[in-house]
Amino acid sequence: MLERGESRTFKSIPPEPTGTVRLDVTESAGTVVKQWFVILESGTARVRRPDSETPRPEPDAVLRTDNDTFDRLVRGEERFVPLFFRNALVVEGHLGLVHMLATVLFAGPPTGHHPRDFVHEEAGA
Amino acid sequence: MVEKTLSILDGNTFLVTDVRGDVTPSPGSPAGLFSFDTRFLSTWVLRVNGERLSPMSRSDLHFFETRFFLVPGEPTHYVNAKLSVIRKQTIGICLVERIVVLNHDIEPADVSIRIDADADFADIFEVKENQPKRGKRSVCQEDGRLHLHYERATFYRDTIISSDKPAKVDDGGMTFDIRLEPHGRWDVELQVEPIINRGGGGSATVWEAYRRRSRPQVREELEQWIDHAPRLACDFEPLAAAYRRSLYDLAAMRYSSLTATSPIPTAGLPWFMTLFGRDSIFISLQTLPFAPTLTPPVLRLLATLQGSTFDDFREEEPGKILHEFRYGESAAFEEQPHTPYYGSADASPLFVILLDEYERWSGDVETVRRFEPQARAALNWIDEYGDLLGTGYIYYRRRNTRNGLKNQCWKDSWNSISYRDGRLPALPRATCELQGYAYDAKIRGARMAREFWNDPEYADRLEREAAQLRQQFNRDFWIEEEGYYALALDPEGKPVDALASNMGHLLWSGIVEPERARRVADHLLGPSLFTGWGVRTLSTTNLRYNPVGYHVGAVWPFDNSIIAWGLWRYGFREEAARIADGMITASGYFDGRLPEAFAGYERSLTGYPVEYPAACSPQGWSAGAPLLLLRTMLGLSPYPDHLAVDPYLPPSVGRIELLDVPGRWGLADAFGRRTRRHRDADHRSEPVARLTHGD
Numbered sequence: 001m002l003e004r005g006e007s008r009t010f011k012s013i014p015p016e017p018t019g020t021v022r023l024d025v026t027e028s029a030g031t032v033v034k035q036w037f038v039i040l041e042s043g044t045a046r047v048r049r050p051d052s053e054t055p056r057p058e059p060d061a062v063l064r065t066d067n068d069t070f071d072r073l074v075r076g077e078e079r080f081v082p083l084f085f086r087n088a089l090v091v092e093g094h095l096g097l098v099h100m101l102a103t104v105l106f107a108g109p110p111t112g113h114h115p116r117d118f119v120h121e122e123a124g125a
Numbered sequence: 126m127v128e129k130t131l132s133i134l135d136g137n138t139f140l141v142t143d144v145r146g147d148v149t150p151s152p153g154s155p156a157g158l159f160s161f162d163t164r165f166l167s168t169w170v171l172r173v174n175g176e177r178l179s180p181m182s183r184s185d186l187h188f189f190e191t192r193f194f195l196v197p198g199e200p201t202h203y204v205n206a207k208l209s210v211i212r213k214q215t216i217g218i219c220l221v222e223r224i225v226v227l228n229h230d231i232e233p234a235d236v237s238i239r240i241d242a243d244a245d246f247a248d249i250f251e252v253k254e255n256q257p258k259r260g261k262r263s264v265c266q267e268d269g270r271l272h273l274h275y276e277r278a279t280f281y282r283d284t285i286i287s288s289d290k291p292a293k294v295d296d297g298g299m300t301f302d303i304r305l306e307p308h309g310r311w312d313v314e315l316q317v318e319p320i321i322n323r324g325g326g327g328s329a330t331v332w333e334a335y336r337r338r339s340r341p342q343v344r345e346e347l348e349q350w351i352d353h354a355p356r357l358a359c360d361f362e363p364l365a366a367a368y369r370r371s372l373y374d375l376a377a378m379r380y381s382s383l384t385a386t387s388p389i390p391t392a393g394l395p396w397f398m399t400l401f402g403r404d405s406i407f408i409s410l411q412t413l414p415f416a417p418t419l420t421p422p423v424l425r426l427l428a429t430l431q432g433s434t435f436d437d438f439r440e441e442e443p444g445k446i447l448h449e450f451r452y453g454e455s456a457a458f459e460e461q462p463h464t465p466y467y468g469s470a471d472a473s474p475l476f477v478i479l480l481d482e483y484e485r486w487s488g489d490v491e492t493v494r495r496f497e498p499q500a501r502a503a504l505n506w507i508d509e510y511g512d513l514l515g516t517g518y519i520y521y522r523r524r525n526t527r528n529g530l531k532n533q534c535w536k537d538s539w540n541s542i543s544y545r546d547g548r549l550p551a552l553p554r555a556t557c558e559l560q561g562y563a564y565d566a567k568i569r570g571a572r573m574a575r576e577f578w579n580d581p582e583y584a585d586r587l588e589r590e591a592a593q594l595r596q597q598f599n600r601d602f603w604i605e606e607e608g609y610y611a612l613a614l615d616p617e618g619k620p621v622d623a624l625a626s627n628m629g630h631l632l633w634s635g636i637v638e639p640e641r642a643r644r645v646a647d648h649l650l651g652p653s654l655f656t657g658w659g660v661r662t663l664s665t666t667n668l669r670y671n672p673v674g675y676h677v678g679a680v681w682p683f684d685n686s687i688i689a690w691g692l693w694r695y696g697f698r699e700e701a702a703r704i705a706d707g708m709i710t711a712s713g714y715f716d717g718r719l720p721e722a723f724a725g726y727e728r729s730l731t732g733y734p735v736e737y738p739a740a741c742s743p744q745g746w747s748a749g750a751p752l753l754l755l756r757t758m759l760g761l762s763p764y765p766d767h768l769a770v771d772p773y774l775p776p777s778v779g780r781i782e783l784l785d786v787p788g789r790w791g792l793a794d795a796f797g798r799r800t801r802r803h804r805d806a807d808h809r810s811e812p813v814a815r816l817t818h819g820d
Binding site: 014076079081082084085086087088090091092093095096099100103107108109111112113114115116118119122 | 277278279280281322324329330331332334383384429433434435436437438439441442452454456457458459464465498510513514515520522524553
């Protein structure tokens with residue numbers, strides 16, 4: 001999805017900030033089990049899994065979280081900012097970049113309403 | 126009786142003490158050391174030989190520093206102390222307290238100096254609502270330091286207290302047993318460090334980096350800030366004092382967010398020391414002619430945090446500009462929705478208005494181009510999500526029924542929007558000023574689309590929509606027999622007929638038909654709204670009017686500054702000057718510092734303005750008010766190549782010189798004198814229509 005320049009929230013990926021975010025997803029014990037590099041650049045995103053062939057890019061920021069939390073973020077059951085504030089995920093480096101990536105990548109809760117729908121439902125209730 | 130408190134601050138880190146520099150636990154009251162919405166010290170009491178101290182005098186050196194001169198024991202008629210104590214408290218990343226003990230006796234003295242210290246790590250909302258903690262507190266001593274710790278799951282807060290002289294440390298504080306020679310002196314420096322989500326040695330987390338990085342040094346910038354602001358000379362001392370006070374307070378009340386590189390204005394001490402969309406935008410609007418550098422970081426942070434999805438708890442929608450951002454435990458654990466909370470129906474159009482107004486002053490086209498996507502998203506929000514009923518008006522109705530705001534306009538208390546007979550309208554509600562902001566945002570959006578975004582079609586569309594809105598607004602909100610605009614529309618589209626200050630904002634937005642402006646102005650300055658100091662939030666003719674009601678009778682300096690701006694726009698110069706005169710005179714009773722609000726009593730009844738109980742002071746947009754009033758008195762307007770000046774001064778002010786007003790013209794001077802024309806005009810107030818943007 002990201003590769004195609006799409007976002008679950010915005011019409012397109014904002015042109016700034018730019019940089020590389022390393023996503024570290026850990027098991028509950030803390031071992032990193034999955035790792036991606038997301039390179040955000042002038043409205044595009046490239047996702048890379050690390051391999052032995054190419055050198056790993058130097059990230060501008062690291063987002064580290066466990067498997068469960070990551071899944072809940074993806075499903076919209078948790079939001080990035082409160083998780084970050086209660087230290088349930090860790091950010092190193094450029095916070096603005098990680099925040100942008102999280103905004104592009106993670107939509108709101110599945111229960112979220114369009115406000116007009118909400119008003120209609122309440123009026124009908 | 127509320128005990129007098131003192132506060133010093135550095136951004137969103139601040140200390141509130143009593144008059145001797147102590148903090149004693151007091152439920153529901155915001156005493157102590159706070160940072161990022163958490164209380165890191167809830168007890169801080171100095172004793173000498175077991176006795177509390179009594180204040181003799183103090184000097185408030187700067188907004189970040191206070192010095193207390195104290196003697197041990199209760200004050201008696203005949204004080205003949207053999208010891209005295211000087212405490213100097215300074216706030217920055219840490220709280221630093223220097224204690225000096227002086228022996229005035231000819232004998233040596235053995236003295237025990239004791240500081241009691243504790244931290245309850247209360248979230249600011251727990252303080253407000255007096256709620257217990259859910260996590261675990263612990264205390265330990267390490268290397269002569271007192272370490273207070275709080276944790277709840279992975280959420281950590283720590284306070285570390287250390288001294289530069291050896292102390293006897295216990296769980297409740299530290300003691301220094303000293304011997305003072307005759308006429309001797311002893312001193313110690315204590316340091317209190319608040320720590321958020323401590324990561325342990327060498328951790329590179331954002332929290333640790335924030336703690337270590339040299340923040341924009343607000344206090345070192347202070348001189349530069351004052352130096353860059355226009356210099357004011359005038360013959361009315363309260364105006365000079367209010368201007369000075371405002372500049373200092375605005376400088377002090379900026380904080381460095383975790384991502385922002387430049388400081389952002391906070392809303393008010395002690396309850397609102399954080400980012401609010403509406404407040405930061407109004408502060409920026411008020412201060413543009415004086416401190417234009419305040420605005421770009423506000424635009425940047427609000428743009429970064431612009432809504433992108435649907436979230437009922439946070440009342441988030443795509444394109445919506447946030448209402449309130451909090452960092453504390455209640456936000457982190459989602460007991461409160463402030464991460465961020467989007468429950469305001471005005472911040473999105475106001476964002477567009479600020480972007481346009483900023484360009485008019487600064488000529489900074491680059492910024493207008495850069496925030497084009499966010500401005501378009503905010504404009505889209507008005508029609509797609511703000512227009513709840515599809516009637517062309519911004520309505521609001523909270524989706525967060527647990528702790529969302531019932532009223533999502535600037536008067537956001539539960540009872541602020543009522544019919545004249547006191548009934549509360551059903552939801553959703555459309556307050557009048559929201560429609561004015563929407564109109565102005567479209568007019569300004571059209572200008573930016575045409576001049577900077579290279580999209581004339583979009584500009585045409587916005588202008589058509591604005592014209593349509595203006596037409597239907599003047600049909601649906603106007604109450605002809607009373608001669609004013611209704612406070613709001615109810616869900617059926619019927620007018621909520623209370624007479625309120627909100628329609629002053631309509632003048633500012635330019636949505637008022639010129640032939641109706643005179644009647645609106647007469648209401649605003651009439652006896653039921655105007656106290657003699659300023660315009661009440663709600664007129665005395667409404668059943669819910671209460672002179673000490675927050676949004677139902679109190680007078681808000683911020684509100685009055687916008688009303689004066691609106692009166693100026695429609696050419697009611699004498700009326701605008703009368704409000705400026707009332708406000709500036711009132712500020713003289715508060716050492717130049719206008720509080721958040723004061724009571725709506727008639728000026729002739731009390732003779733002095735009565736501060737609203739529990740008002741925030743300093744308050745950001747109250748500090749901004751004297752600046753905007755100065756702008757309206759001098760009649761400043763930005764033009765591409767020059768600053769236009771068209772003064773109209775009230776009777777109390779004979780002369781104003783404002784030197785080095787920054788803007789796209791470089792620096793320009795503005796002079797105003799009260800002339801005979803003004804004196805004559807005071808008696809026959811026939812307005813001259815003013816051509817400004819949008820007309």
